[in-house]
Amino acid sequence: MAIISDDEGLEKRVKRNPIVKSETIEYDNLFENSIRPKDFDSYIGQTALKETLKIILEAAKRRGKPLDHMLFYGPPGLGKTTIAGVIATQMGVEIKITSAPSLERPRDIIGILMSLKGGEILFIDEIHRLNKVAEEILYPAMEDFTLDMTTGKSQTAKTLRVPLPKFTLIGATTKAGELSSPLRDRFGMIHRLEFYSVDELAQVVMRTAGILDISITEEGAKAIAKRSRGTPRIANRLVKRVSDFAIVKYDGKIDETVANESLDILKIDEFGLDNTDRALLSLIIDKYDGGPVGIETIAAALSEDVRTIEDVCEPYLLQAGLLQRTPRGRKVSPEGFRHLGRIIPSMQTSLF
């Protein structure tokens, strides 16, 4: 698999870890890549998506044509990058991975498009953050596999049509709603990734533990899965953290008790909420009588970035029914009050 990067050191390391986002490589990335499923069998859950993809992939192979462009959306860590890699493996093609913020200048996107070979996959993460110019370069590239380039200035300017090989664009986003409609319309398939069930996450935990040589019981895996917020990336991080506790404080093996005690120490509660999630709910309850309150106000009060709150904290709090989104802002639900052990304000005691 080919990787786009300006960094020589990164190129070398990437050879050992085939899928890497282009602009950064951190320890977390190395860890993630070492446990990333490469085929449909090891990609757990998302059954409907896998079934659909198997048919689409088989049809493309039989026709001898490249795949349609695809868009995957959903909260971070649910497996959008991973499924793109699985598709590449199954099709036996290269995947080039980049993300919209690193495609700021026209030459960034042109360079990548010109480097593609027939059938290859271009994966653009955070595709909702593409700027207008990059989007406009992408339209003819996606639709007609051509690049429209202007040479010369004003009156002498000429438009050059450069043919591109037939490639497949896979876009990923946490915010499908922020994609412009012309761009969205150019994807042949749009799919939302779902949060994972506890059983599915327990399988993710068992698989990761197997790869990392961590000793764990099925009950231990389930205890970690329950607190993983429906997200494989979190399940993988937690199994590693719990394993550290198991080695230092216990006999190295993770069972239900070890998992629960370690996660309590890490302040991850039985819903998988961490300190930031609880601070968010407490803030709305204590300072704004349970809401509604605007997202900017919440972010400022918590000294957090609006995007982090919207992309990382909120989706799970909404899905778990602890938080509600209203036209006037965010509100803590009765379940949210209950979860924090607070008294639910009743309609009768309201002054209005």
Ligand code: ADP
């Ligand atoms: P996203 O691109 O949606 O942010 P990733 O594809 O990077 O998420 O997935 C994050 C991590 O979670 C990966 O390292 C991978 O190991 C794990 N993961 C994601 N989806 C699955 C899955 N369906 N089965 C097993 N592990 C998964």
